């Protein structure tokens with residue numbers, strides 16, 4: 344089903360001699376993430392802002408559920424569309440809870456329902472309400488602010504979301520984590536999302552469909568797979584980059600491949616038990632889990648040289664972990680970063696799912712091509 | 713403090729108290745009126761740039777007119793007395809309040825306003841819930857400047873018969889009664905300092921609340 348449709352949409356800013364958006368024709372399918380990607384100034388933000396009428400388009404039509412957005416009262420329109428802006432734009436004079444509650448207050452929800460919903464949203468984006476509800480935005484890190492921005496946009500459960508570089512202002516590791524969490528949420532929410540990014544790796548990872556823009560024009564609109572295998576022209580090829588096999592790694596997630604499971608030992612197990620386990624494993628590693636089954640560390644031959652009677656005395660704490668939504672590209676970076684031949688995968692609860700080795704990555708790429 | 717000045721404070725305390733109340737009264741009333749007019753003008757200017765380009769220079773020019781001349785010019789219109797003095801003080805308080813309201817609103821991060829719009833807030837709601845609260849510390853700083861400034865200028869409105877501590881200075885000059893002049897000056901300065909401290913503390917607690 345088509346949720347949002349752009350028909351010959353043109354935007355010329357007053358006093359400007361060029362078109363910021365030049366005859367955009369595009370259909371966004373319900374429940375999909377549509378990525379707008381392209382160089383700075385190509386019209387991504389402008390296209391997005393015309394959707395909720397922050398900017399009025401010069402000509403053409405934008406339909407939402409088949410209704411021309413100019414026929415909808417702007418306030419009504421915006422209350423139904425979640426909005427995460429490039430600058431985050433949290434209200435500095437309000438608490439985190441009040442920020443998240445903004446749309447709910449505008450929609451005149453009762454107080455107790457708002458309170459409950461705000462807690463739910465903060466938990467959803469991984470911020471403990473006990474700690475963060477009463478803080479101001481200035482007391483949060485960049486990544487936490489972006490989470491709040493997303494929580495605020497999601498609070499009223501709008502069917503459509505506009506997200507302008509929502510994970511732009513954070514380091515690569517935090518960004519990968521935010522991306523993974525968001526993909527996991529989207530799996531349940533099934534919202535129609537327009538998502539702007541500069542980063543082609545992010546586009547391939549997050550997008551169901553990618554719109555490549557240049558000079559205000561739509562250059563190619565395709566699935567990530569098609570974009571990689573059939574770039575429409577040299578511009579798209581160069582945007583995707585020379586090494587397409589590496590980009591392809593963004594398409595495959597850890598949850599998509601079969602994982603090898605190294606042996607598991609408990610923290611309280613004796614050293615003799617773990618010596619056997621390590622010796623019998625093809626990667627030469629045993630996974631250490633705590634009493635709740637969470638992966639806490641690993642034991643390899645190096646660790647066995649350490650003095651101690653039990654596993655808990657000798658194991659190395661786990662660091663290089665990936666989740667089900669991590670891409671093989673993320674996984675490869677982590678492996679290279681730690682100089683290991685494998686990375687360990689855990690599920691949402693932190694329980695071990697297995698190990699991803701370099702061989703797994705090779706064969707996954709081969710199968711995918 | 714010398715003995716005769718001290719005696720003056722003691723023996724004339726009833727008069728002094730009355731004049732202090734008069735002085736504080738006219739200043740507070742003038743500031744209150746200036747807040748209503750000034751904040752309104754400042755807000756309107758932030759919406760209509762054409763209006764801003766008239767109002768801001770106009771208040772600026774009014775400031776450069778010497779206060780004694782302004783009050784004298786008003787005599788044919790408002791006569792002498794309280795009303796004349798009050799209007800003069802209101803005009804002097806306007807500039808810092810109008811300007812700070814305008815700047816306070818204009819300096820708000822564009823992203824914050826846009827986020828508010830994008831959330832579906834109406835312009836009226838944005839003004840009440842976002843713009844005014846965020847501009848408040850800056851507006852309050854303008855109110856403080858205005859209050860401190862007209863606490864001093866209010867000494868001059870006594871010349872047109874509007875009362876206040878300026879009476880002491882003018883009567884003292886007429887009678888070459890030095891202690892009376894000094895007493896008036898000290899009390900006016902103290903009032904100015906008190907206003908400055910009080911409003912600064914209010915600003916500070918507001919900024920602290922917001923960050």
Ligand SMILES: Nc1ncnc2c1ncn2[C@@H]1O[C@H](COP(=O)(O)OP(=O)(O)OP(=O)(O)O)[C@@H](O)[C@H]1O
Nearest residue numbers: 356359363381382383384385386387388389390541
């Ligand atoms: N409010 C505005 N007034 C005038 N021109 C504007 C305005 N906003 C954007 N433009 C112009 O429109 C064009 C497209 O800008 P837009 O913000 O959509 O780019 P973008 O693709 O989002 O870039 P970036 O990746 O840097 O965010 C640019 O040439 C820009 O200068």
Ligand SMILES: [Mg+2]
Nearest residue numbers: 387388389429
């Ligand atoms: Mg942009």
